[in-house]
Amino acid sequence: MADAPLNSAAPSADAVPRSLLDHALSLRWSLPLLALLLLFPWLAPLIGGDFYLGLAARILIFALAASSLNLILGFGGMVSFGHAAFIGVGAYTVGVLAQAGISSAWVVWPVAMGVTALFALVIGAISLRTQGVYFIMITLAFAQMLYYLAVSNKAYGGDDGLSLPGRSIAGFGLDLADDRTFYYVTLFLVVLAFVLMWRLLNARFGHTLQAIRENETRMEAIGFPVYRFKLIAFSMAGALAGLAGVLLANLSSFVSPSMMQWNQSGLLMVMVILGGVGHLWGGVIGAVVFLLLEEVLSHYTIYWQFLLGAVLLAVVLAAPNGLMSLLQRKGRA
Amino acid sequence: MSAALLRVDHLVKRFGGLVATDRAQLKVHQGEIHALIGPNGAGKTTLIQQLSGALAPDAGHIVFDGADITSLSMHERVHRGLARSYQITSIFKRLPVLDNLALALQARQGSSLRFWRAARTEVQRYAQAAVVAERVGLDGQLQQVAGALSHGQQRQLEVGIALATGAKLLLLDEPMAGMGAEESERMVTLLQSLRGECTLLLVEHDMDAVFRLADTISVLVAGRVIASGAPQQIRLHPEVRRAYLGDDFEPTEVDA
Numbered sequence: 001m002a003d004a005p006l007n008s009a010a011p012s013a014d015a016v017p018r019s020l021l022d023h024a025l026s027l028r029w030s031l032p033l034l035a036l037l038l039l040f041p042w043l044a045p046l047i048g049g050d051f052y053l054g055l056a057a058r059i060l061i062f063a064l065a066a067s068s069l070n071l072i073l074g075f076g077g078m079v080s081f082g083h084a085a086f087i088g089v090g091a092y093t094v095g096v097l098a099q100a101g102i103s104s105a106w107v108v109w110p111v112a113m114g115v116t117a118l119f120a121l122v123i124g125a126i127s128l129r130t131q132g133v134y135f136i137m138i139t140l141a142f143a144q145m146l147y148y149l150a151v152s153n154k155a156y157g158g159d160d161g162l163s164l165p166g167r168s169i170a171g172f173g174l175d176l177a178d179d180r181t182f183y184y185v186t187l188f189l190v191v192l193a194f195v196l197m198w199r200l201l202n203a204r205f206g207h208t209l210q211a212i213r214e215n216e217t218r219m220e221a222i223g224f225p226v227y228r229f230k231l232i233a234f235s236m237a238g239a240l241a242g243l244a245g246v247l248l249a250n251l252s253s254f255v256s257p258s259m260m261q262w263n264q265s266g267l268l269m270v271m272v273i274l275g276g277v278g279h280l281w282g283g284v285i286g287a288v289v290f291l292l293l294e295e296v297l298s299h300y301t302i303y304w305q306f307l308l309g310a311v312l313l314a315v316v317l318a319a320p321n322g323l324m325s326l327l328q329r330k331g332r333a
Numbered sequence: 334m335s336a337a338l339l340r341v342d343h344l345v346k347r348f349g350g351l352v353a354t355d356r357a358q359l360k361v362h363q364g365e366i367h368a369l370i371g372p373n374g375a376g377k378t379t380l381i382q383q384l385s386g387a388l389a390p391d392a393g394h395i396v397f398d399g400a401d402i403t404s405l406s407m408h409e410r411v412h413r414g415l416a417r418s419y420q421i422t423s424i425f426k427r428l429p430v431l432d433n434l435a436l437a438l439q440a441r442q443g444s445s446l447r448f449w450r451a452a453r454t455e456v457q458r459y460a461q462a463a464v465v466a467e468r469v470g471l472d473g474q475l476q477q478v479a480g481a482l483s484h485g486q487q488r489q490l491e492v493g494i495a496l497a498t499g500a501k502l503l504l505l506d507e508p509m510a511g512m513g514a515e516e517s518e519r520m521v522t523l524l525q526s527l528r529g530e531c532t533l534l535l536v537e538h539d540m541d542a543v544f545r546l547a548d549t550i551s552v553l554v555a556g557r558v559i560a561s562g563a564p565q566q567i568r569l570h571p572e573v574r575r576a577y578l579g580d581d582f583e584p585t586e587v588d589a
Contacts, residue, residue, distance in 0.1 A: 200449070222498050
């Protein structure tokens with residue numbers, strides 16, 4: 001593990017460059033954050049009980065979803081406006097399998113991720129042949145197709161959504177129905193996915209992906225099959241969003257078409273932009289700040305969306321590259 | 334005569350009613366510096382686009398290193414040893430010189446489908462990138478972000494990236510574009526130094542440079558190669574003089 005940049009201050013050989021291709025895990029504050037998250041189930045009762053445990057799980061899930069979008073949007077330069085579709089596919093796979101009587105997490109969760117990766121592969125294979133605004137529109141179109149499919153499919157709840165009999169069964173003494181256990185399983189998977197993304201971005205694949213974002217034409221001209229690399233990244237991001245969908249479906253034991261509506265895709269984009277497009281921590285910070293703001297503001301006023309908009313506006317004006325860029329600028333000063 | 338490394342056979346490219354490449358014929362021999370000249374709009378860049386795989390020809394064949402590559406994609410051609418540089422500088426502006434070159438090396442050295450091992454551990458690849466940087470005269474700028482280099486240095490990096498792909502044949506699209514006298518001089522020296530290392534097919538407007546560098550010159554007019562031969566032959570070719578060089582053209586004499 002020591003071969004990847006853990007901290008921005010890590011020493012490196014003179015002959016190896018440091019550039020925006022490098023992404024530090026910043027242990028200085030990510031370890032305390034992890035410790036806080038590990039202790040949270042004991043802290044939650046002090047501030048108001050189990051409700052906050054559910055909120056924390058929800059924030060973690062959205063941190064995963066937003067990070068998976070950041071992988072293609074921020075690091076691959078693919079502005080996908082249909083990312084919520086993959087959350088929906090993951091969630092619906094859980095719902096459909098539950099109706100068929102299959103509820104083992106060891107079967108359902110990997111299958112759901114696989115199905116989502118397959119959807120992303122097909123959607124990506126078509127969408128990635130287009131560029132710019134057309135790519136945005138075509139990904140949106142695919143997501144809306146899936147949304148209307150879910151709305152019109154009465155066998156799986158249609159418009160009303162689908163209630164699950166309960167959370168998936170994990171066995172091995174892990175009772176996912178227990179909120180605390182579910183929280184820890186969620187935390188484990190989100191951290192695992194995050195570490196994987198960190199490794200990937202600092203590996204050859206990540207360098208390739210980011211260089212494609214920087215100059216796609218030149219990447220093709222030095223011998224990279226650009227389309228193939230983008231498609232692989234798109235499918236992986238889809239699979240990770242699928243995992244977020246699996247967790248979200250389990251969190252509330254409920255699946256609904258609204259999970260994949262276009263405004264959910266917009267929400268994920270706002271989180272990424274808020275946190276920092278192309279920053280390792282962008283998706284996480286964006287999800288945490290957005291959902292906490294929503295929670296706090298909606299406590300005080302029913303016009304919370306207005307206030308949230310004002311806060312987002314202020315952030316975008318003060319830090320056009322997201323909150324992470326603000327932190328980094330401070331760090332360098 | 335040695336076998337041609339690149340053979341262009343009756344290549345045709347039409348844009349609507351315009352025939353941009355009109356049954357073009359061209360042979361580039363192993364090891365030579367071959368210059369492609371012609372007036373503006375003659376179709377030089379269109380031809381380069383087809384050779385590199387950015388544009389598909391409507392008819393004809395491109396044979397490289399003994400194989401027909403007409404239907405291969407750009408990255409497949411690069412892997413066979415045919416790489417290009419751009420007339421309008423196309424580099425990774427936000428990345429340092431070393432990253433620019435190391436990416437080109439990465440393309441040909443093993444798979445880039447590596448998801449776990451940190452790329453920065455490949456110390457050898459960065460050392461090789463530094464060697465290429467030195468080759469193109471950028472050894473003092475290894476950690477410099479490419480966008481902050483001078484225009485001349487960016488053009489050197491442009492050639493360096495193509496060189497780092499390990500190409501047998503480099504297609505250089507106006508390497509001296511927009512350069513001052515001193516920068517041009519440096520580029521001529523650089524291209525001279527590549528002689529023997531790889532074959533060059535060079536599109537260039539700087540006639541002085543062309544006549545100093547080229548072993549063979551081909552003249553493209555209205556999509557057709559009207560003449561191909563040693564600089565001395567081209568200089569005296571009546572059709573070329575009429576079509577392009579102008580009757581009063583006298584390039585600076587340089588002893589070979």
